[in-house]
Amino acid sequence: MAQHDRDGHAKARWWHNLTPGDRRRAGARALIDCRARRHLDTLLILSPRNFRRALRLLRDQGPRAVLSRAGHYFRSWRYMKRAQHPFLASPPIAEELLGMTSREEQAYLRWYAKEAYDGDGEIVDLGSWMGSSTVPLALGLQDNPRVRDKAQRIHAYDIFTWEDWMDGSVAGSALAGRYRPGDSFLDEFRRRTARWEPLIETVPGDLTRLGWESAEPIEFLFNDASKSETLAAAILRNFYPYLIAGKSIVVEQDFAHYYTSWVHLVRYRLREWFEPVFHVPFSGSAVFRCTGAVPREVLEEGAALDSFSDDDIEAAFAASLDLVGEEMKPNVLAARAMLWLHRGDPTRARHELSRAHQEGYAGLDLIRVEREIEAAHQT
Numbered sequence: 001m002a003q004h005d006r007d008g009h010a011k012a013r014w015w016h017n018l019t020p021g022d023r024r025r026a027g028a029r030a031l032i033d034c035r036a037r038r039h040l041d042t043l044l045i046l047s048p049r050n051f052r053r054a055l056r057l058l059r060d061q062g063p064r065a066v067l068s069r070a071g072h073y074f075r076s077w078r079y080m081k082r083a084q085h086p087f088l089a090s091p092p093i094a095e096e097l098l099g100m101t102s103r104e105e106q107a108y109l110r111w112y113a114k115e116a117y118d119g120d121g122e123i124v125d126l127g128s129w130m131g132s133s134t135v136p137l138a139l140g141l142q143d144n145p146r147v148r149d150k151a152q153r154i155h156a157y158d159i160f161t162w163e164d165w166m167d168g169s170v171a172g173s174a175l176a177g178r179y180r181p182g183d184s185f186l187d188e189f190r191r192r193t194a195r196w197e198p199l200i201e202t203v204p205g206d207l208t209r210l211g212w213e214s215a216e217p218i219e220f221l222f223n224d225a226s227k228s229e230t231l232a233a234a235i236l237r238n239f240y241p242y243l244i245a246g247k248s249i250v251v252e253q254d255f256a257h258y259y260t261s262w263v264h265l266v267r268y269r270l271r272e273w274f275e276p277v278f279h280v281p282f283s284g285s286a287v288f289r290c291t292g293a294v295p296r297e298v299l300e301e302g303a304a305l306d307s308f309s310d311d312d313i314e315a316a317f318a319a320s321l322d323l324v325g326e327e328m329k330p331n332v333l334a335a336r337a338m339l340w341l342h343r344g345d346p347t348r349a350r351h352e353l354s355r356a357h358q359e360g361y362a363g364l365d366l367i368r369v370e371r372e373i374e375a376a377h378q379t
């Protein structure tokens with residue numbers, strides 16, 4: 001990927017530092033890993049857990065959603081096999097991590113913490129849930145040869161309070177039915193990350209109130225917590241001032257998700273101080289590099305949807321569509337339609353949905369937004 005290479009984010013520096021003997025051994029290991037991976041991929045796709053997920057999707061959203069999701073997984077699987085991205089070419093993470101991130105995102109996070117992170121600032125993981133973003137970061141950091149001081153360099157923030165929408169993500173696992181809305185799941189996060197405890201500082205609390213309480217800069221900000229305009233605004237205000245201009249990476253995990261329309265508008269507003277690096281294929285995550293310090297007054301502008309003009313909205317979504325891979329464009333278009341539902345205009349939302357269909361896109365989150373629009377029209 002051209003942008004990826006130009007950015008230098010993905011340079012396979014390690015190869016140049018190896019002796020000829022090490023290179024031979026690394027080559028042999030890669031061959032074995034590759035063969036193992038072929039089987040592991042198939043097993044992961046055909047796992048009973050995925051089968052249960054498909055049944056759940058069939059029950060909740062119908063056959064169209066199952067077919068759309070199956071096609072998506074199949075394309076992702078084929079893509080992973082051919083991909084040239086260094087992070088996708090590395091062996092997959094052996095454990096199947098319970099969580100809401102994709103294998104591609106997990107591969108990217110581990111790759112980043114091992115190959116790209118320099119230790120000039122901290123790693124911040126916002127919205128850690130059960131650790132499917134935290135653990136890959138820890139796996140990468142523990143193998144990072146350049147960073148000597150690894151103690152508590154990963155800061156995992158979450159309110160760790162169960163909500164009913166989380167039930168779907170634990171259905172069929174040992175955690176099904178364990179928590180009720182309002183219960184703390186901090187115990188389970190700690191259990192799942194215990195092996196890497198020395199690398200992780202766990203920060204439980206509400207991100208609308210919590211800020212960055214360190215004098216250190218932030219080199220990597222993984223944002224999986226911009227779940228509302230209020231949360232997005234708090235994160236801008238409380239974490240962005242600590243980014244390192246010309247270096248820090250921000251990952252917006254909700255970039256290709258139908259619900260979080262404000263993410264696109266905020267990215268558009270910040271375009272002067274960030275450059276897009278790439279979209280992690282077959283995932284919600286888009287990666288940006290901070291190129292300059294964002295003025296405080298811009299960070300204070302927040303993320304309220306009604307603070308953007310129609311022209312801003314058009315331009316913001318056009319830029320987002322340019323950045324994401326073809327496979328995730330339905331979700332960005334779904335966010336464009338959802339924006340109007342959030343703004344209380346279901347008629348305009350329906351118009352945006354038809355526009356997406358006319359542009360040739362269907363499936364994935366466009367199905368979810370269609371249901372939300374239907375429900376809004378019935379009330």
Ligand SMILES: C[S@@+](CC[C@H](N)C(=O)[O-])C[C@H]1O[C@@H](n2cnc3c(N)ncnc32)[C@H](O)[C@@H]1O
Pocket residue numbers: 098099100101126127128129130131132133134157158159160161205206207208224225227231
């Ligand atoms: C989509 S989940 C994150 C998934 C996670 N990154 C993973 O790897 O599976 C969003 C997380 O944001 C957290 N969250 C929601 N509102 C929050 C708030 N006000 N403060 C802190 N965390 C919050 C939730 O508890 C949840 O764990």
